Amino acid sequence: MALSHLGASASRSSSLLKPLSSALSLRRPISGDNSPLTVETSVPFTSHQCEAPSRSVETNPKELLTFFRDMALMRRMEIAADSLYKAKLIRGFCHLYDGQEAVAVGMEAAITKKDCIITAYRDHCTFVSRGGTLLEVFAELMGRQAGCSKGKGGSMHFYKKDSNFYGGHGIVGAQVPLGCGLAFAQKYSKDETVTFALYGDGAANQGQLFEALNISALWDLPAILVCENNHYGMGTAEWRAAKSPAYYKRGDYVPGLKVDGMDALAVKQACKFAKEHALKNGPIILEMDTYRYHGHSMSDPGSTYRTRDEISGVRQERDPIERIRKLILSHDLATEKELKDVEKEVRKEVDDAIAQAKESPMPEPSELFTNVYAKGLGVESFGADRKEVRATLP
């Protein structure tokens, strides 16, 4: 699989150059912020039970620069989380998203904050794409009060209610049926919004996925099941775990679309298409062909079940940030130096947020007992050593 995968990415790289050269021949004038631009996706979409959308994606300089900045920020944030984990400032489990950033930014560009997103535990970047701040990210990672879940959730449990980000779920595949419930509520209230329920290629083999597919199709729910296929469920290559790794076809009667998840514009196009489809016809599967650079979690070096060549090959040929960088440069929307400056800026933003997060206090000990039920629990307890005060809560 690794080999054929690499082969596929090599062919992609040649197609990457195509839109660039054709765009160059147009000789667009520099910038002009919102002036429309049309860019072709890296590879055609592959469809199942539906007609694939066009490869030509409408964008504009502003959007491309935003993609670049957002993805660079996410990348930097995840790298910083890696260091914080190794410095033991982050505890618990931590799953990083670097490599997959295009899925988060592309999806967000196609939808509104009224649409819902629900995902598994690799949730940092989706939270940021929904408008979460770096301070909330790092404070949550380090278990501080300023975190998006008051420091009580940790890496796997990010939520942002005001922009309909339903988190942050720890058990493989469990969030997808929840997404069906969200979608049903949306349909019932007729507010013309949809739910994106994200899961990985590993989760695609969970029985719950098929239950979710059936009920969403049976009741025509505006649910978009997004399989972020990074090709490894923990340390297991997709083909070792799935008889058919064509996840976009796994819905049988549910239409599907395979998307280059390393191409933010392709993701945007697919999500726009999927939203329209879901509102009209019910559920659809989007398989995002993507890649995680890090291991599955912090205790997985990520190099025992795949070759270093494979990882560096993806970095060179398919990296989502580099793709946008090349597009920006080829369209003369910014200079190389300007992009480097953006990267410097986000690095500083990340460093500042970490410093700020470290200042945030740990949650009050009484927070151990809150939010178990709507009201307090009436638990009586001693501290870890008996010198601590006895706490009786409502």
Next chain:
Amino acid sequence: MGLRNIIGKRLGLGLVRRRKPFSTATCDGDGNGNGNAKSINLYSAINQALHIALETDNRAFVFGEDVSFGGVFRCTTGLSDRFGKARVFNTPLCEQGIVGFGIGLAAMGNRAIAEIQFADYIYPAFDQIVNEAAKFRYRSGNQFNCGVSNKFPGLTIRAPYGAVGHGGHYHSQSPEAFFCHVPGIKVVIPRSPRQAKGLLLSCIRDPNPVVFFEPKWLYRLAVEEVPEHDYMLPLSEAEVIRQGSDITLVGWGAQLSVMEQACNEAEKDGISCELIDLKTLLPWDKETVEASVRKTGRVLISHEAPVTGGFGAEISASIVERCFLRLEAPVARVCGLDTPFPLVFEPFYMPTKNKILDAIKATVNY
């Protein structure tokens, strides 16, 4: 996925100092001491047991998420190389499927040894365990079960349970009590490497479906001499691992090491504690516990799972039924708090040595 490094890594931190390598392995059922014994840790002992199980029965199979690579805790290292991919294999991430598959495999007269990567992930398989595995024999009038009854194969579900210092909500839980409410299965939890090997072999060879919870905190931490030969320790037999006269402490798995430390501390204050390892929670050895409580007149139960509805409640009720007039103090329970397992404040949640010591004193001075 990943706790495997944590246990060793985290040891340097003060937070986990409460767990010490311990030596509650006094006298074991393997008794005769024939053959060699080597000092190994708990995951190696499990690994040895699995090697023996596959070697001694060519109809034994090991399967689960990542097991053919050795598993995230290294318990299945070397099995697939030695016994082949037809007998030791990875499954997709599908716990319900894993257990259901295991029941079918066992029903055809094989020994199915399934691994659920973390006890926290066992819930998708709950239906298969509770409704299918546990009741198969009963509802078919013994025509079917997880194994063919007179040949004694069976189904064993292994799963690492319990806290490790910073596992958070989904890598720390102790779900044993849910399964102790299910007649038809056995629930076994070992406390040390030697126990783990002997008990696991008994479970694998038991004709009933068994849920075998392994204390993941002790995988690397607990080290003791483990005989290299094939031996089994009896199920449903508790063991008095420390003799005492003032109070009986009952526990299982990793919690025993904490309880033993509390016993040592109490001894300095002149309190003599008797410590019992229950080993098998279902069906459990009431007689051994009862005999001990009749001697001491006091009992304390400790487990990591939340106190309400925990297995400690069952022990408490049984002891009150059997020893009411002999009891000199209320039954004490020192357990996890009634909250989800927390990411922050784990030490506050846990039934620590000092909490146990405090309850020992309160019970003895009642």
